[in-house]
Each structure stands twice: as structure tokens, then as C-alpha cells.
Amino acid sequence: MEKPQFPDNLDRMFEALANHHRRAIVYALGLQPYAISQLAQQRGLSLTAIHRHITILEDAGLVIHRKIGRTHFLSLNKEALRTLQHWLMQFQAYWGNNEETLENYAHFLETKKRERR
Secondary structure: OOOOOOOOHHHHHHHOOHHHHHHHHHHHHHHEEEEEEHHHHHHHHHHHHHHHHHHHHHHHHEEEEEEEOEEEEEEEHHHHHHHHHHHOOHHHHHHHOHHHHHHHHHHHHHHHHHOHH
């Protein structure tokens, strides 16, 4: 069986996406870039709170922060999302309903048992 690949910052990505505010920010940035102040207003968060969320998203590599003049803009790092998608696609062969998965595993165990005999 092929060893699964784990991107270096995978844990940080999942930790960042574990918060509903940060998932909403990622969703919004997937539609278009935003100024930080616009994003804070849209999400109903203070600038202090939005900066904390942005820092976590930046550390995870999910957003790109650019300063144009005096305005700070954010955009989604689509390459980071591709990394997550690629990691998740490793499990596509196992997707299906739980009964199918359990049946496949039971079949696998039975085959292994027969091979040992």
C-alpha cells in the first residue's frame, strides 16, 4: 500500500479551518479579494478579532496578505487549497456509504485470513 503524503503544514491548515469564522473568511476570499476592514465589517468582527483570525490563516498558508498604499488586502491562496484537495483525494477510493466500506474491509480481512492458511 502506498504511504499517504502529508504536507508539512497540514495540521496548521486543519486547525485554522476548525473555526467557523475562519472558514467563513476563506469562503468569502474564495469569491473575491477583500480589504481587511471590509472583511471585518462583513463578518461583524472587530479589527482586533479579524487580525487574530487572519494571522492564523496566514500561518497556515491559506491566505495571502498584500498592502497597497495604506490598505491591507487579503486573497485566498488557491495553491494551499489544492494541497488540501490532493491530500483528501488519497481517500477517494474509500468513499462510499459506511456499509460498503465495512463490507470491503470484511472482505479484505477474509482474504488475508485465507492467504495465511
